[in-house]
Amino acid sequence: xxxxxxxxxxxxxxxxxxxxxxxxxxxxxxxxxxxxxxxxxxxxxxxxxxxxxxxxxxxxxxxxxxxxxxxxxxxxxxxxxxxxxxxxxxxxxxxxxxxxxxxxxxxxxxxxxxxxxxxxxxxxxxxxxxxxxxxxxxxxxxxxxxxxxxxxxxxxxxxxxxxxxxxxxxxxxxxxxxxxxxxxxxxxxxxxxxxxxxxxxxxxxxxxxxxxxxxxxxxxxxxxxxxxxxxxxxxxxxxxxxxxxxxxxxxxxxxxxx
Amino acid sequence: xxxxxxxxxxxxxxxxxxxxxxxxxxxxxxxxxxxxxxxxxxxxxxxxxxxxxxxxxxxxxxxxxxxxxxxxxxxxxxxxxxxxxxxxxxxxxxxxxxxxxxxxxxxxxxxxxxxxxxxxxxxxxxxxxxxxxxxxxxxxxxxxxxxxxxxxxxxxxxxxxxxxxxxxxxxxxxxxxxxxxxxxxxxxxxxxxxxxxxxxxxxxxxxxxxxxxxxxxxxxxxxxxxxxxxxxxxxxxxxxxxxxxxxxxxxxxxxxxx
Numbered sequence: 001x002x003x004x005x006x007x008x009x010x011x012x013x014x015x016x017x018x019x020x021x022x023x024x025x026x027x028x029x030x031x032x033x034x035x036x037x038x039x040x041x042x043x044x045x046x047x048x049x050x051x052x053x054x055x056x057x058x059x060x061x062x063x064x065x066x067x068x069x070x071x072x073x074x075x076x077x078x079x080x081x082x083x084x085x086x087x088x089x090x091x092x093x094x095x096x097x098x099x100x101x102x103x104x105x106x107x108x109x110x111x112x113x114x115x116x117x118x119x120x121x122x123x124x125x126x127x128x129x130x131x132x133x134x135x136x137x138x139x140x141x142x143x144x145x146x147x148x149x150x151x152x153x154x155x156x157x158x159x160x161x162x163x164x165x166x167x168x169x170x171x172x173x174x175x176x177x178x179x180x181x182x183x184x185x186x187x188x189x190x191x192x193x194x195x196x197x198x199x200x201x202x203x204x205x206x207x208x209x210x211x212x213x214x215x216x217x218x219x220x221x222x223x224x225x226x227x228x229x230x231x232x233x234x235x236x237x238x239x240x241x242x243x244x245x246x247x248x249x250x251x252x253x254x255x256x257x258x
Numbered sequence: 259x260x261x262x263x264x265x266x267x268x269x270x271x272x273x274x275x276x277x278x279x280x281x282x283x284x285x286x287x288x289x290x291x292x293x294x295x296x297x298x299x300x301x302x303x304x305x306x307x308x309x310x311x312x313x314x315x316x317x318x319x320x321x322x323x324x325x326x327x328x329x330x331x332x333x334x335x336x337x338x339x340x341x342x343x344x345x346x347x348x349x350x351x352x353x354x355x356x357x358x359x360x361x362x363x364x365x366x367x368x369x370x371x372x373x374x375x376x377x378x379x380x381x382x383x384x385x386x387x388x389x390x391x392x393x394x395x396x397x398x399x400x401x402x403x404x405x406x407x408x409x410x411x412x413x414x415x416x417x418x419x420x421x422x423x424x425x426x427x428x429x430x431x432x433x434x435x436x437x438x439x440x441x442x443x444x445x446x447x448x449x450x451x452x453x454x455x456x457x458x459x460x461x462x463x464x465x466x467x468x469x470x471x472x473x474x475x476x477x478x479x480x481x482x483x484x485x486x487x488x489x490x491x492x493x494x495x496x497x498x499x500x501x502x503x504x505x506x507x508x509x510x511x512x513x514x515x516x
Binding site: 005006007008009010011012014100102103107114115123124126167170171172173174175176177178179188189192195196197198199201206207208209210212213214216217219220221222223224225226227228233235236247248249250254255256257258 | 437
């Protein structure tokens with residue numbers, strides 16, 4: 001079902017089982033594609049958006065809080081803000097820089113270069129028997145996306161893209177939106193600087209954060225409570241190439257808010 | 259064509275003519291819906307995303323730079339960063355607070371409470387005969403959305419929602435994503451605090467910025483260069499109610515980055 005120009009379809013995939021350490025996410029996404037009516041055949045320009053949680057679980061980017069011995073600093077901070085000191089210790093361990101701390105939230109820079117609340121450490125949707133488990137961000141989310149893409153390209157033959165996504169807050173606005181942690185088979189940003197706009201006027205500063213918009217669009221179909229971790233987006237046709245999420249990360253030396 | 263759960267469809271509407279001062283955007287969007295195959299009948303839960311540019315033009319939120327007499331401050335700043343001093347003057351006039359200034363960008367708080375680059379003052383896609391025109395943000399984007407929604411509800415009878423959107427940058431990440439400037443017929447955010455996640459665990463801090471995600475999703479179908487200013491999103495079913503974009507705006511006193 002090829003899509004017309006200006007038409008984008010987002011489908012939450014059916015049928016992913018609970019993901020466990022060592023699982024082959026690419027194979028599971030492939031099975032889910034086969035179980036989802038209308039998803040196959042994949043088309044060039046399709047994007048699979050895979051949420052962080054299942055990637056982290058499969059890769060073992062998980063910490064059992066029962067193994068964590070919180071520092072004095074973590075205990076004091078947690079007492080002040082009514083948090084679990086073991087989880088705060090995990091956040092502190094993941095932080096290469098603390099950007100802000102207030103209102104019970106640590107906003108930090110992670111080793112991958114993301115600036116986000118609580119270093120992306122997350123206790124929700126970890127699994128049914130997971131009382132003390134938290135997930136970390138994948139160590140190299142571009143590589144995670146690439147492995148999933150390689151599996152899908154090998155299995156289905158279509159030149160598709162993959163985005164690994166997570167939910168981040170942002171300054172100035174309440175609420176979280178999904179953004180890209182990693183990409184494969186596409187550029188994360190589309191650079192329109194120097195392109196003419198609809199009136200033929202050269203656009204001076206327009207860089208579209210396409211991977212982030214794909215992540216947000218996928219969330220509309222997936223939601224937060226339904227246990228649907230993967231979406232297929234057809235018709236968005238993101239800019240092709242060997243991209244990396246690093247296209248989207250402002251280095252600290254150019255950043256006005258760190 | 260009702261959508262299944264977990265399926266979202268985004269359609270760029272066909273056929274909007276160039277928008278001029280005083281135009282009835284609600285009527286024009288209605289005409290465009292009638293000209294777009296598959297768009298009608300509208301369904302409860304449908305969302306129309308209308309980009310800022312046409313709203314500002316219809317409402318006269320436009321400045322002719324030939325009427326602007328830049329201040330010494332605007333001239334000095336513009337000389338330093340190779341900008342148009344008249345446009346910088348307009349930005350300064352729109353700012354109730356300057357949050358940061360560097361790299362040729364003024365990040366300011368607007369009278370509506372947004373924090374964004376250059377106060378949302380924009381010279382791109384203003385129109386074919388618009389060499390010296392820039393658009394401002396709509397004075398009250400919730401009211402703009404409400405007027406468009408009222409017109410569409412009266413014409414088509416379905417209980418739909420409207421989002422007025424614009425493209426904003428954000429700290430820490432390069433590139434712009436579309437966000438909501440105003441909403442009508444829906445809540446801007448979905449507050450899931452206290453709801454169980456897929457494993458039955460209570461989510462502590464999850465507020466979905468649904469209106470912003472709808473804006474970003476629409477941008478995937480609209481793009482920046484094709485002159486398509488309105489998208490229909492079917493299947494996202496945002497939280498219903500009398501919402502306002504103010505749900506998403508962090509007041510200065512609670513903000514860590516201003």
